Amino acid sequence: MSLVTITENIIKLLRDYWQVFLLRGVSITLLLSVITVFFGAILGSLLAFARMSRFKMLRWPVAFFVELIRGTPILLQLYIGYFVAPQVFPFLGMSDFASIAVALIINSACYVSEIVRSGIQAVDKTQNEAARSLGLNPAQAMVLVVLPQAVKNILPALGNEFVMIIKETSLASTFFIGDLMTSYLTVKGKTFLSLESLIIVGAIYFVLTFSLSKIIGVYERRLKVSD
Amino acid sequence: MIETVHLTKYFGKLKVLDDISETIQQGEVVSIIGPSGSGKSTFLRCLNLLEVPTSGQVIFDGVNLTDKGTDINLHRQKMGMVFQQFNVFPHLSVKDNITLAPVLLKKKTKAEAGALADELLARVGMTDKAKEHPKKLSGGQKQRLAIVRALAMEPEVMLFDEPTSALDPEMVGEVLSVIKDLVKGGMTLIIVTHEMGFAREVSTRVLFMDEGRIQEQGTPEQIFVNPQSPRTQSFLSKVLR
Ligand SMILES: Nc1ncnc2c1ncn2[C@@H]1O[C@H](COP(=O)(O)OP(=O)(O)O)[C@@H](O)[C@H]1O
Ligand SMILES: [Mg+2]
Numbered sequence: 111m112s113l114v115t116i117t118e119n120i121i122k123l124l125r126d127y128w129q130v131f132l133l134r135g136v137s138i139t140l141l142l143s144v145i146t147v148f149f150g151a152i153l154g155s156l157l158a159f160a161r162m163s164r165f166k167m168l169r170w171p172v173a174f175f176v177e178l179i180r181g182t183p184i185l186l187q188l189y190i191g192y193f194v195a196p197q198v199f200p201f202l203g204m205s206d207f208a209s210i211a212v213a214l215i216i217n218s219a220c221y222v223s224e225i226v227r228s229g230i231q232a233v234d235k236t237q238n239e240a241a242r243s244l245g246l247n248p249a250q251a252m253v254l255v256v257l258p259q260a261v262k263n264i265l266p267a268l269g270n271e272f273v274m275i276i277k278e279t280s281l282a283s284t285f286f287i288g289d290l291m292t293s294y295l296t297v298k299g300k301t302f303l304s305l306e307s308l309i310i311v312g313a314i315y316f317v318l319t320f321s322l323s324k325i326i327g328v329y330e331r332r333l334k335v336s337d
Numbered sequence: 338m339i340e341t342v343h344l345t346k347y348f349g350k351l352k353v354l355d356d357i358s359e360t361i362q363q364g365e366v367v368s369i370i371g372p373s374g375s376g377k378s379t380f381l382r383c384l385n386l387l388e389v390p391t392s393g394q395v396i397f398d399g400v401n402l403t404d405k406g407t408d409i410n411l412h413r414q415k416m417g418m419v420f421q422q423f424n425v426f427p428h429l430s431v432k433d434n435i436t437l438a439p440v441l442l443k444k445k446t447k448a449e450a451g452a453l454a455d456e457l458l459a460r461v462g463m464t465d466k467a468k469e470h471p472k473k474l475s476g477g478q479k480q481r482l483a484i485v486r487a488l489a490m491e492p493e494v495m496l497f498d499e500p501t502s503a504l505d506p507e508m509v510g511e512v513l514s515v516i517k518d519l520v521k522g523g524m525t526l527i528i529v530t531h532e533m534g535f536a537r538e539v540s541t542r543v544l545f546m547d548e549g550r551i552q553e554q555g556t557p558e559q560i561f562v563n564p565q566s567p568r569t570q571s572f573l574s575k576v577l578r
Binding site for chain 1: 362385410411413414416417418420422424425426427437441442473483486487490501
């Protein structure tokens with residue numbers, strides 16, 4: 111197999127299957143990633159606060175759950191989401207996409223909860239004390255004094271999480287839900303051009319994650335300037 | 338005004354405050370001196386319950402703060418606190434640092450709080466800094482801001498925990514002079530300090546703490562000129578040299 115043949119094949123694939131890669135593949139990967147990041151961030155923040163709660167009965171189970179998810183392979187969690195969830199909750203009538211999305215969201219939420227928690231804990235605790243000494247209650251001190259400072263630690267890490275998730279959604283192709291990695295499987299099945307399809311898919315992933323990283327970098331520098 | 342009754346504080350097994358019963362009256366300027374690690378900060382922080390006493394009581398204006406039913410947030414509004422490390426809010430402008438609590442806690446409208454902030458900033462010579470961000474301030478300016486932020490709640494008493502210890506020497510004076518103005522204004526002050534000259538000059542009473550107890554107390558004259566306890570004598574001989 112010469113470099114020339116490979117290049118020719120890639121061009122051919124792009125011409126014949128660009129819709130599979132770019133329209134279907136990229137859009138489903140991005141959709142899945144955005145949904146995961148968005149709901150993962152919300153659920154993750156709730157988990158973070160639960161884990162910092164005064165109440166042991168809340169703190170301990172949440173801590174256990176977060177560590178459990180972080181300590182087991184994501185692919186295993188996707189299998190559970192795909193096969194087990196629809197059987198446990200048949201009345202929800204979840205599509206494959208929804209089942210996978212829920213599994214990804216839960217997985218991401220557990221990582222995000224640690225990002226949020228460490229972002230908050232990185233704010234000097236004397237800031238909280240100063241706020242409390244003025245008479246602010248714990249919620250007011252958290253929302254008006256600690257969180258605005260924690261956001262500067264949290265947002266960049268959340269951006270990195272987004273990049274990670276774009277890559278991790280590729281595991282969803284195990285269940286043929288039409289993401290970018292699934293488009294590789296589809297095109298390979300039709301053309302038997304495995305390497306060429308992989309190169310195309312890899313290049314698209316790289317463009318996505320690289321440009322996202324750059325955007326985050328710009329944003330991060332702006333945050334730094336503003337503090 | 339503030340009374341501690343058998344105030345005791347442990348950090349784990351370490352006894353940091355040992356059965357302190359003390360009363361501070363309105364209008365007093367009380368300096369607390371003593372070697373580091375003797376429990377001065379912990380004592381001060383117990384007064385507004387930033388540290389929760391292990392046992393004993395803190396009574397403020399007749400209210401038992403250590404009682405579970407007491408709304409501590411309400412009472413803290415009347416007790417300003419100034420920290421060694423300033424602890425100004427870095428994400429807010431100088432003025433917003435000052436107006437945050439009075440507006441949020443409904444003590445003042447935004448306009449009233451703003452006017453008071455301007456007046457207080459003028460009093461400490463920082464009018465031109467109102468719109469500035471705290472990171473642009475020197476240490477001395479940060480500490481003056483912290484004092485003004487506490488004053489904006491119009492507290493009945495101010496608690497200072499080594500307000501000049503983190504400052505470069507050339508900035509100590511400007512902060513002490515702000516505190517002296519408060520003394521002239523008749524405010525009740527409790528000041529943990531290593532500035533012995535200052536303590537001697539402004540205090541109505543000096544408490545000497547060591548090993549979690551108030552070992553000796555009296556007027557500045559009594560403590561600095563004629564200390565009775567050997568511990569006080571030894572401490573003063575080291576710091577005054
Ligand atoms: N949060 C804390 N946890 C554990 N030990 C503490 C804490 N704060 C203070 N201590 C200990 O309590 C003792 C008294 O501290 P502190 O009140 O800060 O003394 P001072 O202000 O007189 O220097 C010291 O031995 C210090 O190490
Ligand atoms: Mg101290």
